[in-house]
Amino acid sequence: MKLKSFFIFAFVALVGSACKESFFDINTNPNTLPTASPSFVFTNALNTTSTNIAGTSAAQGSNEVGFYWAGQWSQGNGYIISTTQFAYNFTNGDFNYWDGYYDNLQDYQFVINNADSYSQKYLKGPAKVMKAMLYQQLVDMYGNVPYTDALKGTDVLAPKFDDQKAIYESLITLLDEAIVDLKANPFASAFAGSDIIFKGNTTKWAQFANSLKMRILIRQSKISGRDAYIKTEINKIVSEGSGFITGEEVGVGGPSFYLATAGKLNPVYDRWGYDANGAKRALNNYPRPSKFLVDGLKAAGDTLRLKRIAYANSGENGNTPGVSILKEVAANYSGTPFGASSGYLPANTVSLGPSLLVKGEYNRPYILMTASEVQFLLSEAKQRYSDVTLPGTAKAYFEEGIKQSFRVLGANVAGAEAFKGSKIVNYDWDASTDKLAAIAIQKWIALTNFSGLEAWAEYRRTNLPVTPQSIQIIGETKRPLRFFYPNTELGSNGENVKAQGTIDVFATKLFWDVD
Numbered sequence: 120m121k122l123k124s125f126f127i128f129a130f131v132a133l134v135g136s137a138c139k140e141s142f143f144d145i146n147t148n149p150n151t152l153p154t155a156s157p158s159f160v161f162t163n164a165l166n167t168t169s170t171n172i173a174g175t176s177a178a179q180g181s182n183e184v185g186f187y188w189a190g191q192w193s194q195g196n197g198y199i200i201s202t203t204q205f206a207y208n209f210t211n212g213d214f215n216y217w218d219g220y221y222d223n224l225q226d227y228q229f230v231i232n233n234a235d236s237y238s239q240k241y242l243k244g245p246a247k248v249m250k251a252m253l254y255q256q257l258v259d260m261y262g263n264v265p266y267t268d269a270l271k272g273t274d275v276l277a278p279k280f281d282d283q284k285a286i287y288e289s290l291i292t293l294l295d296e297a298i299v300d301l302k303a304n305p306f307a308s309a310f311a312g313s314d315i316i317f318k319g320n321t322t323k324w325a326q327f328a329n330s331l332k333m334r335i336l337i338r339q340s341k342i343s344g345r346d347a348y349i350k351t352e353i354n355k356i357v358s359e360g361s362g363f364i365t366g367e368e369v370g371v372g373g374p375s376f377y378l379a380t381a382g383k384l385n386p387v388y389d390r391w392g393y394d395a396n397g398a399k400r401a402l403n404n405y406p407r408p409s410k411f412l413v414d415g416l417k418a419a420g421d422t423l424r425l426k427r428i429a430y431a432n433s434g435e436n437g438n439t440p441g442v443s444i445l446k447e448v449a450a451n452y453s454g455t456p457f458g459a460s461s462g463y464l465p466a467n468t469v470s471l472g473p474s475l476l477v478k479g480e481y482n483r484p485y486i487l488m489t490a491s492e493v494q495f496l497l498s499e500a501k502q503r504y505s506d507v508t509l510p511g512t513a514k515a516y517f518e519e520g521i522k523q524s525f526r527v528l529g530a531n532v533a534g535a536e537a538f539k540g541s542k543i544v545n546y547d548w549d550a551s552t553d554k555l556a557a558i559a560i561q562k563w564i565a566l567t568n569f570s571g572l573e574a575w576a577e578y579r580r581t582n583l584p585v586t587p588q589s590i591q592i593i594g595e596t597k598r599p600l601r602f603f604y605p606n607t608e609l610g611s612n613g614e615n616v617k618a619q620g621t622i623d624v625f626a627t628k629l630f631w632d633v634d
Contacts, residue, residue: 156237156239157229157230157233157234157237157239157242157246158237158239158242158310158313159313160226160229160230161226161227161230161242161245161246161313161314162313162314162315163226164223164226164227164230164246164249165249165314165315165316165371165372166315166371166372166376167219167222167223167226168223168249168253168371168487169371169372169386169485169487170386171216171219171220171223172256172485172487172572173386173387173390173485174386174390175386175389175390176389176390176394176400176402180216180386180390181216181220181256181260181571181572182570182571182572183406183571184204184214184571184572184575185570185571185572185573185574185575185576186406186567186568186571186574186575187204187205187457187571188204188575188578188598188599189563189566189571189574189575189577189578189586190409190411190412190457190578190584190586190587191408191409191412191563191566191567191568191571191574192406192407192408192409192412192571193205193406193407193408193409193410193454193455193456193457193458193459194405194406194407194455194458194459194460195404195405195406195407195455195463195464195465195468195470196455196459196460196461196462196463196464196465196468197404197405197464197465198404198405200458200460200591202591205457205458205460205589205590205591206458206589206591206592207589207591207592207597207598207599207624207625209599209602209603209624210603210606211603211604211605211606211609212605212606213602213603214260214602214603214605215605215606215607216260216602217257217260217261217604217605217607217608218605218607218608220253220256220257221269221270223253224250224253224254224269224270225270227246227247227249227250227253228246228250228270230242230243230246231243231246231247231250234246239307239310240300240303240304241304241305241306241307241310241319241321242313243297243300243304244297244298244299244300244301244304244321244324244325244328245297245301245314245316245317245321245324247293247294247296247297247300248294248297248324248327248328248331250293251290251293251294251297251328251331252331252487254266254286254290255287255290255331255334255335256572258283258286258287258629259338259572259576259629260572260601260602261601261602261604262283262601262619262627262629262630263280263281263282263283263286263619264280264281264283264286265278265279265280265281265612265615266281266285266286266289267279267281267289268281276611276612277611277612277614277615278612278615279615279618280615280616280618280619283629283630284339284630287335287338287339287630287631290331290335291332291335291336291352294328294329294331294332295355297324297325297328298325298328298329298359298361301321301322301324301325301328302321302325304321305319305321306319306320306321315371315372315373315375315376316369316370316371316487322361323364325359325361326361326362326363326364326365327364327369327488328361329356329359329361329362329363330363330364330369330488330492330493330496331488332352332356333353333356333363333493333496333497333500334488334492334496334573336349336352336353336500337349337496337499337500338576338580338631339631340499340500340503341580341631341633341634342630342631342633343633346503346504349500349504350504350506350507353500353504353507353508353509354507354508357507357508357509357510358508363493363497364488364490364493365490365493366490366523366526367490368484368486368487368488368489368490368527369486369487369488369489370483370484370485370486370487371484371485371487372385372482372484372485373482373483373484374482376482377481377482377483378481378482379395379481379482380395381394381395383395384481384482385480385481385482385483385484385485386485387475387476387483387485388476388480388481388483389481390402391403391405391406391471391475391476392476392478392481393478393479393481395481397478397479399437403434403470404434404465404470406470406471407454407455407463407468407469407470407471408428408429408454408455408469408470408471408472408567409454409455409456409457409586410453410454410455410456410457410587411454411457411584411586411587412428412454412564412567413425413429413452413453413454413469414454415564415584416428416564417449417452419543419545419546420543421534421538421546421564422449423525423530423531423534424524424525424528424530424534424564425449425452426447426452426472426530427472427473427474427528427529427530428472428474428528428567428568429452429454429469429470429471429472430443430444430469430470430471430472430473431443431444431445431446431447431448431451431452431469432445432451432452432453432466432467432468432469433445433465433466433467434465434470435470435473435476435477435478437478440477440478440479440480441473441477441478441480442473452469453467453468453469454468454469455468455469456587456590457586457587457588457589457590458588458589458590458591458592459590460590460591471568472568473529474527474528474529474568475568486527486569486570488570489523489524489527489565489566489569489570490523490526490527491520491521491523491524491526491527491562491565492520492562492565492566492570492573494516494517494519494520494523495516495517495520495558495561495562495565497509497511497516498513498514498516498517498520498558499513499555499558499559501513501516502554502555502558503555513554513558514548514549517548517554517557517558517561518535518539518548520558520561520562520565521535521538521546521561521565522535522536523565524561524564524565527565527569528568544557545557545560545561546561555581556581556583559577559581559583559584560583560584562577563577563578563583563584579600579628579629579632580631580632582634597625598625599624599625600624600625600626600627600628600629600632601622601624601627601628601629602624603622603624604616604619604622
């Protein structure tokens with residue numbers, strides 16, 4: 120495994136604009152050990168997490184391939200088609216998110232290991248929450264990964280791989296530990312600025328931890344014999360009492376952090392939107408909402424969300440940011456078939472919409488988890504396990520999930536209310552005979568534009584919605600179920616990689632992918 124360490128050349132007081140500048144300007148020296156305050160490392164680690172997931176102007180993040188393989192996005196026809204992504208011709212040299220994630224995990228582990236000695240105990244809980252989130256995503260991408268032997272620097276250069284199910288269980292324990300730390304160690308007000316997610320609010324960190332626990336637990340809900348474990352853990356969450364993320368998102372950065380300077384923009388804006396001077400990025404027309412997504416929203420009359428997920432054909436009006444060039448009526452919204460390589464140019468297809476990109480809005484928080492996702496997790500939990508002590512009903516959580524989806528997209532939430540009693544299957548709870556399918560499909564819509572990796576994981580777990588195969592695939596039903604272990608890990612930790620056996624990315628399922 121790759122060993123990385125940070126050397127930070129200066130520690131700057133966490134005040135004013137100097138604070139914002141310095142967070143981005145942490146330098147890396149691979150030949151020296153960390154010497155910075157954990158608070159400084161923590162801030163940089165959060166920013167790195169956002170770019171690892173979202174990507175940058177130069178590199179794809181883990182969320183992007185998730186949007187494609189969940190069937191939410193396709194590729195614009197103004198570019199040579201990526202056969203890696205749309206014909207599934209990839210190797211262990213592709214989709215290496217592994218190295219970036221483990222580098223980032225080293226940062227969080229440094230904070231956990233050193234917070235006490237720097238009298239910054241309040242950072243241990245948040246760092247453990249972030250560690251759990253990243254490991255959950257690593258498992259969902261690769262299966263078995265190094266966990267118990269990992270993040271130990273030169274003490275263990277070739278860490279063994281842990282069983283993925285055991286890691287999932289360990290993450291629940293880690294999140295329990297995080298909540299104990301959070302309750303015992305309120306943030307020192309002078310250092311609240313180092314927390315660019317919740318500004319030192321430990322209650323919200325505990326709610327995020329509980330929300331991640333629900334994600335981890337519900338991911339296992341189709342595994343035979345797991346019901347008792349899952350129900351016990353859900354009831355423990357309720358008894359703990361902090362609750363869940365509600366009515367707001369878990370977002371990194373925001374106006375007090377991102378700057379209109381090259382390399383310091385919101386990572387989504389930087390990758391697919393505009394540069395610091397307002398010029399369109401070369402990849403502005405690359406990701407395109409899929410025909411399946413667009414047609415489904417139109418068929419259900421869900422046009423309020425459609426107009427926030429996507430700009431109408433021809434894209435955003437640069438002179439009136441946030442508004443489409445064409446009139447925003449359903450007829451002007453056409454998606455790109457998944458994997459299409461011609462016939463769907465930017466002028467006649469929709470692009471990523473104002474929920475994600477508006478010219479000039481370079482400083483939005485980068486969203487890690489939405490309140491809508493949490494509500495759908497709660498809905499599924501209550502629908503599957505009616506005897507858990509969650510206070511709401513599956514129906515109430517489902518309807519709130521749709522409402523929160525409208526809210527985060529920037530659509531009028533009255534539109535969500537209109538679906539109650541509408542008789543539209545998978546929108547109206549009472550009209551939907553397959554409640555779990557309705558939850559899965561609404562969750563898939565709600566994850567669009569925000570959580571591609573999660574959408575792909577849920578698609579593999581539920582097989583819903585039934586999305587079209589890539590046009591690049593002729594006569595086959597194969598779809599990727601995971602990534603290969605990267606060649607960098609094979610080179611540095613080869614015996615442990617080989618011990619995982621032969622990986623067939625179309626057949627070697629993750630432990631929670633049971634059908």
